[in-house]
Amino acid sequence: MKIVIVGCTHAGVAAVNAIKQFHPEADVVIYERDDNVSFLSCGIALYLSGEVKQLADMFYETPEHLAAQGVSVKTRHDVLAIDAKTQRLQVQDLTTNDVFEDHYDKLIMTTGSYV
Numbered sequence: 001m002k003i004v005i006v007g008c009t010h011a012g013v014a015a016v017n018a019i020k021q022f023h024p025e026a027d028v029v030i031y032e033r034d035d036n037v038s039f040l041s042c043g044i045a046l047y048l049s050g051e052v053k054q055l056a057d058m059f060y061e062t063p064e065h066l067a068a069q070g071v072s073v074k075t076r077h078d079v080l081a082i083d084a085k086t087q088r089l090q091v092q093d094l095t096t097n098d099v100f101e102d103h104y105d106k107l108i109m110t111t112g113s114y115v
Contacts, residue, residue: 002027004089004104006079007111008037013061015108016071029072029102031079031091037061082107 003019005012008030019026030037038061046052063073074091080099081090087107092099 001025001105002029002103003106003108004028004102005030005108005110006082006089007109008032008066008073009039009041009110011110012108013038013066015110016066016069020069020071027072028070029104030066030074031077031089032063032073032075033078033094035075037063037066037073037075 001023003023003026005015005028008016012030012032016028016030019028036059038059040058040060043052043058047055047058052058063075066073074093076094078092078094079089080092083089084107086103087105088101088103089107090099090101
């Protein structure tokens with residue numbers, strides 16, 4: 001089973017953890033527009049109030065650690081279109097600007113927000 005996760009904020013990391021726990025054989029691919037993962041948007045208020053000093057402290061996971069768990073992490077990739085009927089998506093590599101298609105059996109949307 002191939003599971004594609006679009007976006008990888010806290011919800012994306014939580015999804016990966018659950019998938020790997022209950023379906024360790026699943027092929028998991030993450031497409032994240034930014035170059036980081038696991039942003040805790042719930043901590044924005046703590047950052048703005050000064051309780052958290054650095055915005056970088058709102059990240060607790062790395063693409064490298066997820067990859068070590070067998071997850072294919074594609075940072076700097078933008079999902080341009082999703083065809084739910086054919087279970088295909090169009091993706092752009094934001095580093096090279098190449099556009100390609102991928103497929104999935106299950107799709108999880110965890111797009112979060114932009115900071």
